[in-house]
Structure formats: structure tokens, C-alpha cells
Amino acid sequence: MASRRIPGDLATGLLLLFSLISTLSAVRFSPPDNHLIACGASSAADLDDGRAFLPDSGLSPPVLRSHGRQISLSNPSPDAVPLHRNARVFACPSSYAFEIKNKGIHRIRLHFYPFSTPEYDLSSARFHVLASDITLLSYFGTSSPVMKEYFINLNEGKLVISFSPADRSSFAFVNAIEVMSAPKDLILDAGRLVKPDEITEFHGLSKQALETLYRVNIGGPKVTPFNDTLWRTWVSDVEFLKLSSASKVVTYSGRIKYQRYGASREVAPDNVYNTARATSGATVPGSNYSMTWEFPVSSGYKYLVRMHFCDIASLALNQLYFNVYLNGYLAYQDFDLSDSTGQILASPYYVDFVVDVDVLELLSISIGPSNLSNPSWIRGLLNGLEIMKINNTMGSLDGKAPVILVSEDPVGRGFGAFLRSLTCGFAFMSLSVIAFMLFLRWRSESRSLMSWSRLPVDVSNGKLSKDSPVIPGKLVDF
Numbered sequence: 001m002a003s004r005r006i007p008g009d010l011a012t013g014l015l016l017l018f019s020l021i022s023t024l025s026a027v028r029f030s031p032p033d034n035h036l037i038a039c040g041a042s043s044a045a046d047l048d049d050g051r052a053f054l055p056d057s058g059l060s061p062p063v064l065r066s067h068g069r070q071i072s073l074s075n076p077s078p079d080a081v082p083l084h085r086n087a088r089v090f091a092c093p094s095s096y097a098f099e100i101k102n103k104g105i106h107r108i109r110l111h112f113y114p115f116s117t118p119e120y121d122l123s124s125a126r127f128h129v130l131a132s133d134i135t136l137l138s139y140f141g142t143s144s145p146v147m148k149e150y151f152i153n154l155n156e157g158k159l160v161i162s163f164s165p166a167d168r169s170s171f172a173f174v175n176a177i178e179v180m181s182a183p184k185d186l187i188l189d190a191g192r193l194v195k196p197d198e199i200t201e202f203h204g205l206s207k208q209a210l211e212t213l214y215r216v217n218i219g220g221p222k223v224t225p226f227n228d229t230l231w232r233t234w235v236s237d238v239e240f241l242k243l244s245s246a247s248k249v250v251t252y253s254g255r256i257k258y259q260r261y262g263a264s265r266e267v268a269p270d271n272v273y274n275t276a277r278a279t280s281g282a283t284v285p286g287s288n289y290s291m292t293w294e295f296p297v298s299s300g301y302k303y304l305v306r307m308h309f310c311d312i313a314s315l316a317l318n319q320l321y322f323n324v325y326l327n328g329y330l331a332y333q334d335f336d337l338s339d340s341t342g343q344i345l346a347s348p349y350y351v352d353f354v355v356d357v358d359v360l361e362l363l364s365i366s367i368g369p370s371n372l373s374n375p376s377w378i379r380g381l382l383n384g385l386e387i388m389k390i391n392n393t394m395g396s397l398d399g400k401a402p403v404i405l406v407s408e409d410p411v412g413r414g415f416g417a418f419l420r421s422l423t424c425g426f427a428f429m430s431l432s433v434i435a436f437m438l439f440l441r442w443r444s445e446s447r448s449l450m451s452w453s454r455l456p457v458d459v460s461n462g463k464l465s466k467d468s469p470v471i472p473g474k475l476v477d478f
């Protein structure tokens, strides 16, 4: 412990230097692909975290492809933060096409800040969003600001993100789009697949489309994009911690020892690993758990649960063993953090679990004491938590059915509808092809799934059924 011999002032100085170094290195990752677009804006939007979003019009090569009516709107409130000030509204299916230099996993973010102008109330929009052939959102609408984040493996030199109104009277909007290469080590291919009575391996994680649902700094304050290596936000765990017995918050001011084979600083920043919630091992009466966090999720999907650990609480190596439970299933027995980090304390490590959520609309994550631990030691610890939804077999992250844009025959819907179908006609051709491909996939999958007795007919103009084949050219019109 060399620091013991260093006078106080010097130690503080060194500490400041270390935190300065870690802050500087926090912005070191430079993604090969990095498109930051402020939709509908007429000038660049500069964010507090140092990033600049460029207006979507006038970019070369053009990214916005819209053949129908699309307008640029400005927020009436001049105090709004930069990305809240403008939006682009689409009355017809439209898309953005981004050039992808490096294939592989990319992070896509969509920003939605529904404001209202005399002409449009953005909170009344209803629409679908597709990226490549993955359904990101279906029948989406929001009355409060949301940012949606996805990870998608791209195999082509181009990414097309399409926006399409959910029905003839609706429209789509978006305020900002980010498309960024993910660091190579951010999403690995295998995870621990947790089943009721066994743990196996889940392979092919890097090929799935993922949606980030929760990103939590356990035992610590909110971490903002300014302080994160990849401009992420990590929220406090207070609202998710449901049961806890003798748990306490631990904070660490020393250096987090990132190692070559552990978590990197891009996986999670110092600010996540230097706080944790630890327990002395007392269990909540009637359970084997010392701490339980609960997260609302939708059923019918698999979830990737990434748990971040860094032993900043133990006094010595090999004095921390605990069990991890997901939805009540034993997911990791006698987890030994010293062993995982190659016998180094304060060294970050993470474990990826994959779990099915079938019935309950809830994901619970618990930590309980291991039989190997000694009652005088720390007997459980967690520093950070991320929960991501994995696409279903329909290639969708939102809804059991793929988005299929079906509509009635335009005849008999009046002149307005006819005009609109002319206005939108062009853009629909490309979307129709995607929709048709999705439909074919859905049909082949639903044939192989005997349990699909009830067909997904919650499509707005609900004309779809197994017996009514959809003809590509006629799929959509407004």
C-alpha cells in the first residue's frame, strides 16, 4: 500500500490526476461509423457532452429519402435542449439511408421529443420503424420524451431506417438519429442461458438485434453521457431495488484496474465500477436472497442481462462468494469474483445471462449468500446492470407480428385519399418489398408453429389473414 506513505496533499493530487486521466480517456473511443443527425434542423445541434448533430437536409450523400410529404418542425419553446428543438414529420413512409464503412455491430438511437405546434401535435403520431429488416417499433407513439437504443449487426454497406405512419390519418416523426459502430468487445457471442433447472450456453448473441431497456449504476448516482465512454446514461438503482436485507452502498476512490481480459472502459466507465451495493448476507425472510431488483418487461422475449461486478468491498482476495438468481432460477452458484478477475481486487468483470420471460411481465435479479462464504465477509455485491431485449423469431423487437402495411382498396375512399396515395406511392414501393419479405417469413414461421392458432391481425386495417395472400404492389397505399 504505497499510498499510505504519500502525504495527504500529494495523494489528493494524484487522485485528481487519475480522475482527470480517466475523464480524458472517456472520450477516446472513435467509432469508424458515426452518424449524428438532427432531424428537421437547419443548423448543427451542439450537445453538452461535446457531440455535434448535423441537420438531416443537405448532407452529402443525402441520407433522407422521402418521396412524400415531410416537413421540418421547430419547437415553439426556445429553451428546449438542442435535440428537442426540431423534428421531421412524415405523412408518408420515408427513410434515412446511412453509409456503413465497417460492417458489424452498430448502435442505433432514435430520439423522440413530442412537442406541439398549431399544425401538429407530435404526441398524437402513430407509426412503425424498421431498421434493415428488423421491426424496431410498431404502432409507436409517445407523449413524453423517449430515446430508444438498439444494437444491430450490419452485414451491408448501407443501413436503411424507415418510418411509416400506422394508418392513413396518422404520421411519423423523429427528432434525432445516431448510428455508431460499437466497440468490438461490447457485445460478445455467448452468454449463460438460464433455464428453470439448468444453465447452458446461448450462442449467436452478436447476431441478434438488441434493444436497451435498462442501464443502472447500482449503489451510485446517475452517470451522464458526459462521463460515459460511449455517451450512455446509467440511472440510479433506488427505484428498482425491491427487497434488501442489510445491504449498503459502497464507494471506492482508488483506481479501477481495467485488465486486458476483463471488462474494458467502453463496456462500462469508472463511475459505474466505483460504486456498488454490497450485503452482509442476511437473507430476506422466506427467501434465499439478500437483494432483489425488479424490472417491468414484456413477456414473449428473451432478455440479455449483463451484470457488472468489481470487488471494491472485500478486504482481501477470495473473500467474496455469492449466488445470482434470475426470475428465481439459480443463474450462477458460488460466483468467485477474485477467480474471474485473475486474483486482482477492484478489477471490473461482467457476466452476460440470457433468460426467457414467458408469463410474468417482470424480470427479477437477486443476489444471495453462497455456502462457501464466511459470515464475517461481504456476501454479495453488484455494481451495474444492463437489460436488453432480444428480437423474437419474427425479427421483431416490438410485437409478435411483423409490421405489414396492409390497407383497403383506395377506390371509394374519396379524392383526398386518392391524392394522398399518389403522393406516397413512390416511397411505398421499397417498403412494400420489405413488408412482403417479412410477410413471407412470418408465413413460413407461423406454419411451423402449431401453437399459433390466433393469427396476428392487430394490423390497423386488419385485412390480413393466412388465406388472403398479399400482393407486393398492392400492399400499401394511403
Ligand SMILES: *[C@@H]1O[C@H](CO)[C@@H](O)[C@H](O)[C@H]1NC(C)=O
Residues within 6 Å of the ligand: 223, 224, 226, 227, 271
Ligand atoms: C462527472 O463525474 C464527476 C465525478 O464523478 C461529477 O463530479 C460530475 O458532476 C459529472 N459530470 C456530469 C456532467 O455528469
Ligand SMILES: *[C@@H]1O[C@H](CO)[C@@H](O)[C@H](O)[C@H]1NC(C)=O
Residues within 6 Å of the ligand: 286, 287, 288
Ligand atoms: C433456498 O434454497 C434451497 C436450496 O437451494 C431450497 O431448497 C429452498 O427451497 C430455497 N428457499 C426458498 C424460500 O426459496
Ligand SMILES: *[C@@H]1O[C@H](CO)[C@@H](O)[C@H](O)[C@H]1NC(C)=O
Residues within 6 Å of the ligand: 323, 333, 370, 371
Ligand atoms: C447450501 O447448503 C445446503 C446444506 O448443505 C444445501 O441444502 C443447499 O442446497 C446449498 N445451497 C446452495 C445454493 O448452494
Ligand SMILES: *[C@@H]1O[C@H](CO)[C@@H](O)[C@H](O)[C@H]1NC(C)=O
Residues within 6 Å of the ligand: 207, 208, 209, 302, 390, 391, 392, 393, 394, 395, 396
Ligand atoms: C432474431 O432475428 C434473427 C434474424 O433476423 C433470427 O435469426 C434469430 O433467431 C432471432 N432471435 C431469436 C431469439 O429468435
